[in-house]
Amino acid sequence: MVNAVGLYGKKLVEIRPIFPNRVLNLLHYCPMSDINLCVIKLARLLFGEVVEHVVSCLAQKGGAPLRDIIQRSKLSKDEVKNSLCILLQHDLIDYTLSNTNGYLYRLKIDRILLCNRYPRYIYASKFLFGDIAELIVEEILLNGQIIKNELLDQIKSRLADIVEKDNTPPDPTEVDTAFDELARNNFIIEVGGGRMLVKSEVEQVDKMTPTTNNKPSEEVSTPKKGNKRQRSEDIPSAPVSKRLHLEEGTNEINYMMIVEVIGKKYDSIAAAIMRSMLELDANPQESDIITNAVRLKEIKSHLPKEVNVTKSILEEYLTILYEDKQLNTGDPDILHIFSEIVKRTLECLVQQRFGSNFGRIFRIIVHKKSLEQKKICDMAMLPSKDAKAILYTLMVEKFIRMQEIPRSLDCVASKTFHLFSLDILDTCTVVLSRSYKAIANSIIRRDWEVNSNRQREMRLLDKSERLKTMKKSVLANTDGNVSIDETIRELEESITPIESQQLKILREKFDR
Amino acid sequence: MNNIDSDFSLVDLEKKILTLCQSHPKGLTDSILQDEMPNVNVEQRVSALNRLLSAGNLDLFKSDSQLIYKLKDPDLVSKNAICENTQEKLVYQVIGDAGNKGIWSRDIRLKCNLQMTQLNKILRNLESKKLIKAVKSVTASKKKLYMLFNLDPDISVTGGAWYSDQDFESEFVEVLNQQCYRCLVQKVEESLNLCVNQPRISLNNSFASSEEVWKIITNLKISKVTLTVTDIETILNTLIYDGKAEMKIESDPDGQEFKLYRAVKPIIDASGLEKTPCGICPVIDQCYENGAISPATCIYMKEWLES
Numbered sequence: 001m002v003n004a005v006g007l008y009g010k011k012l013v014e015i016r017p018i019f020p021n022r023v024l025n026l027l028h029y030c031p032m033s034d035i036n037l038c039v040i041k042l043a044r045l046l047f048g049e050v051v052e053h054v055v056s057c058l059a060q061k062g063g064a065p066l067r068d069i070i071q072r073s074k075l076s077k078d079e080v081k082n083s084l085c086i087l088l089q090h091d092l093i094d095y096t097l098s099n100t101n102g103y104l105y106r107l108k109i110d111r112i113l114l115c116n117r118y119p120r121y122i123y124a125s126k127f128l129f130g131d132i133a134e135l136i137v138e139e140i141l142l143n144g145q146i147i148k149n150e151l152l153d154q155i156k157s158r159l160a161d162i163v164e165k166d167n168t169p170p171d172p173t174e175v176d177t178a179f180d181e182l183a184r185n186n187f188i189i190e191v192g193g194g195r196m197l198v199k200s201e202v203e204q205v206d207k208m209t210p211t212t213n214n215k216p217s218e219e220v221s222t223p224k225k226g227n228k229r230q231r232s233e234d235i236p237s238a239p240v241s242k243r244l245h246l247e248e249g250t251n252e253i254n255y256m257m258i259v260e261v262i263g264k265k266y267d268s269i270a271a272a273i274m275r276s277m278l279e280l281d282a283n284p285q286e287s288d289i290i291t292n293a294v295r296l297k298e299i300k301s302h303l304p305k306e307v308n309v310t311k312s313i314l315e316e317y318l319t320i321l322y323e324d325k326q327l328n329t330g331d332p333d334i335l336h337i338f339s340e341i342v343k344r345t346l347e348c349l350v351q352q353r354f355g356s357n358f359g360r361i362f363r364i365i366v367h368k369k370s371l372e373q374k375k376i377c378d379m380a381m382l383p384s385k386d387a388k389a390i391l392y393t394l395m396v397e398k399f400i401r402m403q404e405i406p407r408s409l410d411c412v413a414s415k416t417f418h419l420f421s422l423d424i425l426d427t428c429t430v431v432l433s434r435s436y437k438a439i440a441n442s443i444i445r446r447d448w449e450v451n452s453n454r455q456r457e458m459r460l461l462d463k464s465e466r467l468k469t470m471k472k473s474v475l476a477n478t479d480g481n482v483s484i485d486e487t488i489r490e491l492e493e494s495i496t497p498i499e500s501q502q503l504k505i506l507r508e509k510f511d512r
Numbered sequence: 513m514n515n516i517d518s519d520f521s522l523v524d525l526e527k528k529i530l531t532l533c534q535s536h537p538k539g540l541t542d543s544i545l546q547d548e549m550p551n552v553n554v555e556q557r558v559s560a561l562n563r564l565l566s567a568g569n570l571d572l573f574k575s576d577s578q579l580i581y582k583l584k585d586p587d588l589v590s591k592n593a594i595c596e597n598t599q600e601k602l603v604y605q606v607i608g609d610a611g612n613k614g615i616w617s618r619d620i621r622l623k624c625n626l627q628m629t630q631l632n633k634i635l636r637n638l639e640s641k642k643l644i645k646a647v648k649s650v651t652a653s654k655k656k657l658y659m660l661f662n663l664d665p666d667i668s669v670t671g672g673a674w675y676s677d678q679d680f681e682s683e684f685v686e687v688l689n690q691q692c693y694r695c696l697v698q699k700v701e702e703s704l705n706l707c708v709n710q711p712r713i714s715l716n717n718s719f720a721s722s723e724e725v726w727k728i729i730t731n732l733k734i735s736k737v738t739l740t741v742t743d744i745e746t747i748l749n750t751l752i753y754d755g756k757a758e759m760k761i762e763s764d765p766d767g768q769e770f771k772l773y774r775a776v777k778p779i780i781d782a783s784g785l786e787k788t789p790c791g792i793c794p795v796i797d798q799c800y801e802n803g804a805i806s807p808a809t810c811i812y813m814k815e816w817l818e819s
Contacts, residue, residue, distance in 0.1 A: 261779045269711070316712040326758050327779075341780070347755060348780040353792050356754060363753040381689075381750045383680045384651075431785065438790035441799065441807035448808035449817070 027110060029429040030436065036060075038436035039112045041443040046115060047086055050075060054083040055107065058093065063106040065098070090144030091191075091243065114246055116439060121249040124256060125187060132178035135159070137187070137244060145191050145243040152179060187252075189245045254338070261341060265327065266320065269307055273317050274329075276302040339424070346427055350399060354390075357382055361390045362422075365400055370421040391420055398430045457506055464503055467491055525552060525560040530569065530583065539573060539580035568601065599626065603634050607644050607658050612666045614647055614657030648678045673737045687734060688747045693756055695728050696720055696775035719760065719772035722748055748773050789816045 027035060036059040044052035053073040058064055064072070070080050084105060087093040092112050098104045118141050126134035135155050140146055146154075155175050182188045255278045263271030280294045280302055300314055309317070321329045328336040343366055351359025361380050365371065368379075377387035394400045405417040474487055495503070532540055532548055545557060552560075561581065564570040573580040606623050607615055621631050635658065638644045646656045650671035657669060674681055703717035726744040729735070751757035751773070758776050763769045785791035789812035790799075799805045807813060 264777055264779045266711075266715075313709060313711060316710070320712055320715055325760075344755075344778075344780045345783050348778065349783050349786055349791075351755070352782055352786045359755065360750065360753045363755060367753070379749065380753065381674065381682075381685045381746065383682050386682075434791065434796065435785050437796060437799075438785060438788050441790050441796075441810075441813075442788065444801055444807040445810065445813050445817075 027113070027432075029425065030433040034433045034436045034440070035109060035113070037440040039107065039109055041440040042112055042115050043087075043092075044447070045443050046090075047083070050079050051083045051086055054080055054087070055112075058105060058107045063096070063098075063104040065101040065104055068101070069105065086144075111246075113436075114250075117246075117250070117253065120253050121244065121246070124249060124252045125182065127256070128185070128252065129178055129181050129187075132159070132174050133182055133187075136175070136179055136182060140188065140242060140244050145241040147241045148179070151242060152176065183242075186245055186248045188242045190240050191243045257341060258334075258337060261327065262321070262329070265324075266317075269309060269313075270317050270321065272303055272307040273299060273314065274321070276304075342424065342428065346399075346424070346431065349431060350394070354393070357386065358390050358394065361387060362394060362399065365420055365422045370403070370419045373418055373420065376420060395420070399427050401426065457502070460499055460502060461506065463499075464495065467494065522556065522560055522563070525549070525556060526564055529560055529564060529581070533570065533581060533583035537583075539575075539582040541578050541580055543578075545581075599624070599630070600634050600637060603631065604638060604643060607638075608660050610659060612659060612663040612669075614649070614659040614665065614669055616655055616657060620658065650675050650678050650680070673735070673739055673743050684735070685747065685750070688729065688739075688744075689750055689754070691729055691732060691734060692725055692744065692747050693751055693775060695725050696751070696757055696773055699724075700775050719774045722771050722773065725773065745771060751775075789813050 039059055040052055040056045043055035053075055054069055057069045057072045061068065061072075066077075066080065066084070069075075069084075070077055073080060075083075084093065091108065092115075093105050093107055095103045095105045121141065122134055122137050125137040132155065135158060136151065139151055139154055139158075143151075152175055156172055159172075159175065179188070255275075258278070259271050259275045262274045276299050277294060280298055296311070296314065296318070299318075300309075300311060303309065303314075326340070328340050347359060347363050347366060350362040357380070360382070361376060364376055364379050371379075373388065373391060376391060377384050380387050380390075382390070391400070395402055400420050400422050403419045403421055404411075405419060406412070407415045407417065471488060471491055474484060474491070528549065529540070529545070532545070536544065549557070561570070564581075565572060569584055571582045571584050573582060602624050603620060603626070606620050609615075617628075617631060617635065620626075620635075621628060624631070626634070635644070635646075639646065642661050644658050645661050646658055647665045647669055649655055649657050649669050651668075657665075659665065671678070671680065674685055699720045700718040703714045707714035707717060722741055722745045725748060726739065726741045729739065729744060748757065748759070748771075752759055755778055756775060757773050759774075760772050761769050762772055789810065790796055790807075793799065793810075793812060795805050799807060799810070801807065
């Protein structure tokens with residue numbers, strides 16, 4: 001991460017960015033059932049039940065043409081088209097021309113799963129560029145892609161609403177500044193075409209019938225990032241729309257994680273130095289492996305004003321970071337620090353899920369790679385029985401694995417080494433797959449809670465209406481009966497104070 | 513008269529052989545014997561050696577296709593004399609050979625080729641004569657290991673400072689673990705207070721050597737048994753595996769390496785997964801929408817939402 005280059009007097013610091021293509025995609029190793037369930041439930045959470053059906057069809061089939069989606073989902077043609085339109089607008093599907101079935105729509109699974117990180121993208125933008133940037137990012141994520149002017153207008157109107165409540169004067173130039181700041185830092189990118197284009201794409205795909213030479217009757221262009229020139233040539237009048245650059249957002253989240261880790265291990269000054277170094281590497285080119293080296297002087301001048309350190313102290317901090325073999329901050333490859341963070345996260349997860357003794361044994365295996373049961377028990381300084389139970393529980397839960405190495409040809413158990421080891425990739429896959437299932441389960445539970453609440457509210461409203469009618473009928477049949485007040489009181493008492501409070505809230509909601 | 517002479521000369525010969533054995537602790541070979549006693553013929557030498565071997569004064573070894581005669585431990589010889597018969601002697605020898613690591617009765621049986629009942633009787637006899645003792649191993653509490661009465665069991669048998677009567681003292685280890693951690697935390701705090709605005713010096717001062725920790729723990733007098741620096745290092749290593757400490761190895765100007773430990777805070781607080789019930793759910797694999805175990809009706813989720 002931090003690599004001192006050259007002589008002491010001319011110390012330069014190199015930073016390498018995270019390149020998405022260098023990071024192994026764990027999704028290929030996760031069970032598809034868990035991923036699909038998560039993807040479907042995320043679609044439901046973000047866009048509702050209709051889109052969920054469409055996504056479900058696509059997830060089951062891998063890719064499907066429009067007529068298949070309509071047939072399988074049992075939705076109307078318009079509903080399916082609208083759903084596809086929404087998914088296209090949010091860049092969650094793409095389509096390819098098939099030889100037999102016309103256009104095949106495919107889910108962008110990786111991209112849909114990134115929807116889980118929306119709150120973190122919003123937080124990152126707020127942390128880096130302020131509150132207005134947060135509003136802008138929120139609005140873009142809400143719309144998938146949006147034309148600049150439309151976006152700025154919406155933000156300004158939202159700001160005006162906030163101002164009405166807080167009584168602070170609005171400053172419309174701040175919105176433009178925040179937008180420019182986001183664009184300059186590559187957080188927002190142009191996708192061209194705008195929302196109207198997305199709609200037109202679905203229309204065109206729908207109208208298109210495969211011709212004999214298997215080419216579409218009309219050329220349809222997919223919205224691609226950074227394809228502005230080509231787009232503007234095709235449709236000169238189309239307004240340019242903006243989309244959040246999720247790779248940049250992901251990088252930023254990762255950088256924030258590094259800074260946080262450094263802050264926890266050392267102090268806020270070390271964290272600020274790391275942040276400055278990462279910020280100085282503002283626009284890393286994906287093709288470059290090593291970014292531009294940063295001078296000590298540059299880091300010093302880039303540090304926030306509140307971090308007041310002398311050159312010698314700064315050098316000391318840089319040396320500390322460079323010499324850190326635990327976090328691998330001295331390694332020029334940034335992926336090594338991430339692999340350390342991943343290991344620590346897994347250790348933390350095991351400890352919090354099973355207890356401190358499990359954490360200890362898991363760490364031993366992480367540190368020592370491959371060990372026999374007896375050796376692990378000795379190192380853990382735990383009663384042998386407990387240590388064995390922990391080892392086998394971890395193995396059953398697929399956090400560690402056991403390898404049998406026979407010492408004789410007949411593979412007798414007594415003459416076989418039983419080595420416990422850890423494959424970080426396998427363990428990460430187990431955790432990731434559980435995470436996806438947990439997300440899906442949370443969404444299912446949320447929907448269930450909402451539905452049951454709605455039913456409860458409906459029952460409450462019914463009850464209140466019935467009581468009202470009963471009260472009316474009692475009042476209509478008074479005939480000078482003395483016990484009428486008592487009957488009404490009894491009727492009123494049948495609604496508990498909590499129920500009446502809920503009714504009040506419900507009525508307020510309906511009034512709005 | 514001749515017989516008496518020959519007997520006398522045989523006893524003399526035996527004494528001479530024993531003296532020679534004492535002067536050759538690595539053992540005597542036939543060639544040495546021949547050189548040292550050129551007047552003695554082979555038959556006389558053989559009969560003298562046989563007598564010494566049967567009396568248990570000598571041990572016979574084979575090395576590089578030649579026989580070596582070594583003097584037996586006199587203590588062993590005297591104790592051998594107490595043994596009633598050759599079988600007892602054999603068992604006693606086998607147990608003696610095992611040293612302070614002891615030997616399992618099954619292994620004795622295999623080595624001596626004796627019946628289990630017979631062996632048990634012999635072992636009981638030897639135990640009653642206080643020639644051998646039975647020791648329980650920490651690795652297998654039901655397994656009796658036999659060793660000579662005067663020997664102290666090896667650390668692999670007793671388990672060292674962490675075992676008392678074959679039971680692992682987990683509480684003792686836990687107390688030591690906490691005390692060591694406290695020492696390291698104090699060291700970090702002291703270095704932070706002393707070295708303000710000197711990050712590197714502060715960091716280096718926050719490391720404590722295992723000897724430093726050992727001294728502090730010894731002064732605290734929390735242990736009834738004497739702990740060594742290696743014992744403390746074992747405990748400090750458990751702190752590393754608990755994620756509470758880190759270690760670095762440095763060498764002094766003489767090139768001798770020493771271990772330095774430092775208390776660290778966890779860099780990852782908690783991942784979001786284990787905060788949810790699904791993160792720690794034991795039956796998540798059987799959990800499906802509308803299934804017998806379902807997220808909609810999950811009691812753990814209910815408790816979580818209500819808490």
